[in-house]
Amino acid sequence: MGGEMWQNLVEFAVSRGYWGIENLSLIPGTVGAAPIQNIGAYGVELKDILENVEAYSIENGEKKIFLKEECEFGYRDSVFKNKFKGKYFISAIVLKLSEKRNQHLRYRALQEFLDKNNIKVESSKDVSDAVMEIRKSKLPDPRVLGNAGSFFKNVFVSKQKLKDLLALYKNMPYYEEEENFKVPAGWLIEQCGWKGKKVGNVGVHDKQALVLVNYGGATGEEVKSLSEQIISSVNSQFGLILEREVNLI
Numbered sequence: 015m016g017g018e019m020w021q022n023l024v025e026f027a028v029s030r031g032y033w034g035i036e037n038l039s040l041i042p043g044t045v046g047a048a049p050i051q052n053i054g055a056y057g058v059e060l061k062d063i064l065e066n067v068e069a070y071s072i073e074n075g076e077k078k079i080f081l082k083e084e085c086e087f088g089y090r091d092s093v094f095k096n097k098f099k100g101k102y103f104i105s106a107i108v109l110k111l112s113e114k115r116n117q118h119l120r121y122r123a124l125q126e127f128l129d130k131n132n133i134k135v136e137s138s139k140d141v142s143d144a145v146m147e148i149r150k151s152k153l154p155d156p157r158v159l160g161n162a163g164s165f166f167k168n169v170f171v172s173k174q175k176l177k178d179l180l181a182l183y184k185n186m187p188y189y190e191e192e193e194n195f196k197v198p199a200g201w202l203i204e205q206c207g208w209k210g211k212k213v214g215n216v217g218v219h220d221k222q223a224l225v226l227v228n229y230g231g232a233t234g235e236e237v238k239s240l241s242e243q244i245i246s247s248v249n250s251q252f253g254l255i256l257e258r259e260v261n262l263i
């Protein structure tokens with residue numbers, strides 16, 4: 015149901031041996047919020063396992079089932095962030111998980127972690143445990159250090175832009191995805207010297223440059239201003255415009 019914590023659903027499925035959801039372990043928040051930005055991590059997005067979304071119109075209370083195709087899922091995006099923003103309350107989702115082994119281990123950080131620790135994947139729990147370990151080592155716990163997870167979206171570039179960038183930055187990481195190329199926003203931010211930088215009450219996390227942190231008492235304005243400075247320096251150095259993953263309210 016929509017009000018359940020996402021991680022409880024992950025644990026429920028993994029403990030029963032189902033495959034499909036394990037890469038999405040430890041993403042904070044509720045099940046009902048998951049379709050809003052098509053949550054994703056470690057090479058899997060919600061859209062890969064979702065069948066449909068049950069929702070109620072906020073205007074007239076009418077129930078509607080959104081089939082996956084109707085959700086218009088994209089990278090951290092869905093119809094619920096666009097055409098139907100604020101228009102529906104999501105009460106439940108239906109997922110299609112697999113009883114058969116169906117692993118997604120191609121994501122580089124995950125692969126490296128499994129190799130380095132000599133982990134032979136035998137169950138979805140093995141993957142879930144690995145993902146949780148990686149996340150705990152890289153992401154600050156919001157209960158300890160205020161943060162909203164990844165603040166910016168990764169950047170998609172054309173083949174030509176990728177070529178131009180690689181000519182200047184030979185070590186730039188990138189991933190091919192459906193004829194486009196994804197460049198990690200964290201790497202771009204780090205190259206501009208922001209990683210670990212503190213500006214007043216806010217800063218850029220020292221282990222993951224994609225995460226902005228609140229050291230205590232930061233105002234929304236401070237966070238927004240830091241994000242604007244980062245967007246501006248990435249634009250001047252790389253000619254790429256970072257988009258925020260978080261919602262500004």
Ligand SMILES: Cc1cc2nc3c(=O)[nH]c(=O)nc-3n(C[C@H](O)[C@H](O)[C@H](O)COP(=O)(O)OP(=O)(O)OC[C@H]3O[C@@H](n4cnc5c(N)ncnc54)[C@H](O)[C@@H]3O)c2cc1C
Nearest residue numbers: 016042043044046047048050053054055103104161162163
């Ligand atoms: C430390 C950290 C790590 C994170 N890592 C990831 C990650 O790896 N991948 C990823 O994709 N995200 C990640 N996030 C972002 C966050 O976990 C997701 O966006 C999550 O879905 C938010 O859930 P929530 O319940 O807190 O929703 P909120 O932040 O409260 O709401 C998000 C939006 O969804 C709407 N909404 C919430 N519930 C419903 C509902 N039932 N019906 C209709 N609209 C609703 C809200 O109005 C709001 O617009 C991370 C966040 C943190 C803090």
